[in-house]
Amino acid sequence: MPELPEVETTARSLRPRIVGRRVTAVGGVDWPRMLPNTTEADLQDALRGDRVSAVDRRGKYLLVGFDDDTWVIVHRKMSGNLLLVPHACPVELHTHLIVRLEGDQDLRFVDARKFGRVYLFRSRDQMEDFLAERLGPDSLTDLDEALLAARLKKRKGRIKSLLLDQAFLAGVGNLYADEALWEARLHPLRTADSLSTREVYRLARAIKLVLTMGIERRGTSFSSYRDSDGTPGENQEFLNAYGREGQPCPRCGTAIVRMVIGQRSAFFCPKEQKLRG
Ligand SMILES: [Zn+2]
Numbered sequence: 371m372p373e374l375p376e377v378e379t380t381a382r383s384l385r386p387r388i389v390g391r392r393v394t395a396v397g398g399v400d401w402p403r404m405l406p407n408t409t410e411a412d413l414q415d416a417l418r419g420d421r422v423s424a425v426d427r428r429g430k431y432l433l434v435g436f437d438d439d440t441w442v443i444v445h446r447k448m449s450g451n452l453l454l455v456p457h458a459c460p461v462e463l464h465t466h467l468i469v470r471l472e473g474d475q476d477l478r479f480v481d482a483r484k485f486g487r488v489y490l491f492r493s494r495d496q497m498e499d500f501l502a503e504r505l506g507p508d509s510l511t512d513l514d515e516a517l518l519a520a521r522l523k524k525r526k527g528r529i530k531s532l533l534l535d536q537a538f539l540a541g542v543g544n545l546y547a548d549e550a551l552w553e554a555r556l557h558p559l560r561t562a563d564s565l566s567t568r569e570v571y572r573l574a575r576a577i578k579l580v581l582t583m584g585i586e587r588r589g590t591s592f593s594s595y596r597d598s599d600g601t602p603g604e605n606q607e608f609l610n611a612y613g614r615e616g617q618p619c620p621r622c623g624t625a626i627v628r629m630v631i632g633q634r635s636a637f638f639c640p641k642e643q644k645l646r647g
Pocket of ligand 1: 559619622
């Protein structure tokens, strides 16, 4: 599932290639439920003739701004990919939206599992309201040691569940949460109120590190994630815990274990990430 580094990678690669380009056509919607607050006709009406003015990211959402303050948000969820391809390129299976740009390039939303969503907003304020209801501080741009300590204060939940809660901290998903907890040597079931200040600071630095390295390696391609030009990321070659059940911990050699927490897998080193108390 694309998390912050994958969405950031897509934003960075799309930005120089689509900002300034005008939309000439919108179509290809074969799955109306992917448009929770709009329709293909509304998208056509809002975007045709409009020029892309910004490509941004908030949490795991990709934001595309237009000249007249129209905004489109793409939430890729499980398997969504946003590809920029020449218009002549055959339309691949599971393409659910095509935005044609001047210069004969298509921005195509391809999503085999159909959990991805595309939203339309008529102003930045409208979009900000939508984001504010769903997202806490951004784990790349807003997070630091003091902020994490303040967010964790008076919280009692398990640390891994808090990290996955986008309203607590936006951008981290299952994979980067496991990697950050491994980096910080914290058991995923530790409760927020059991963490020492030193551990909280270690976790804040670990989150920053795994996200930054993930972006540097252009994201993790476990299943279907691809960059906007269709290339997979490289971070899957560098994972320390996630998906490595039974393989040696890169730090101490102990076999990584897998545990199910809230119906999701958690991978950690049982020797260094201890559940105390
Ligand atoms: Zn270890």
